[in-house]
Amino acid sequence: MKLAISTLIAVTATLKLTAADSVLVTSFINITDGTWDSIGAWNRPDQLLARALDANEGCRYSPYLAYDDWTELCFDWGNYRGHWTINGQRRCFMAEGVNIVTPDVEFTTWSERNCTWN
Numbered sequence: 220m221k222l223a224i225s226t227l228i229a230v231t232a233t234l235k236l237t238a239a240d241s242v243l244v245t246s247f248i249n250i251t252d253g254t255w256d257s258i259g260a261w262n263r264p265d266q267l268l269a270r271a272l273d274a275n276e277g278c279r280y281s282p283y284l285a286y287d288d289w290t291e292l293c294f295d296w297g298n299y300r301g302h303w304t305i306n307g308q309r310r311c312f313m314a315e316g317v318n319i320v321t322p323d324v325e326f327t328t329w330s331e332r333n334c335t336w337n
Contacts, residue, residue, distance in 0.1 A: 239331035240264070242312065244274040248323040257294070259329075261285050299327075302334065309334060
């Protein structure tokens with residue numbers, strides 16, 4: 220897992236910051252149990268450093284989030300979309316593309332989008 224995290228940080232450092240938030244997710248097969256696991260690095264345009272987060276399927280709630288002003292973060296891998304709640308406002312993101320590096324590692328870039336789903 221250390222290799223995946225260091226690779227994630229290196230790739231994230233090369234991303235161009237845009238006006239919207241974005242996240243780069245690294246998914247990999249967990250060698251202890253053989254299941255897929257996902258970690259992400261969230262980029263905010265107003266900050267220089269990305270923050271690590273749990274990017275697995277489902278929702279997580281504060282205080283287990285990357286930023287103090289977040290109250291919810293959800294990934295819907297089946298539909299390649301998700302949302303987060305910041306200061307009471309729901310914001311959405313979608314996967315833009317999946318880059319398969321090896322059969323057991325892939326990168327997915329998610330970017331902020333208008334919320335068009337419940």
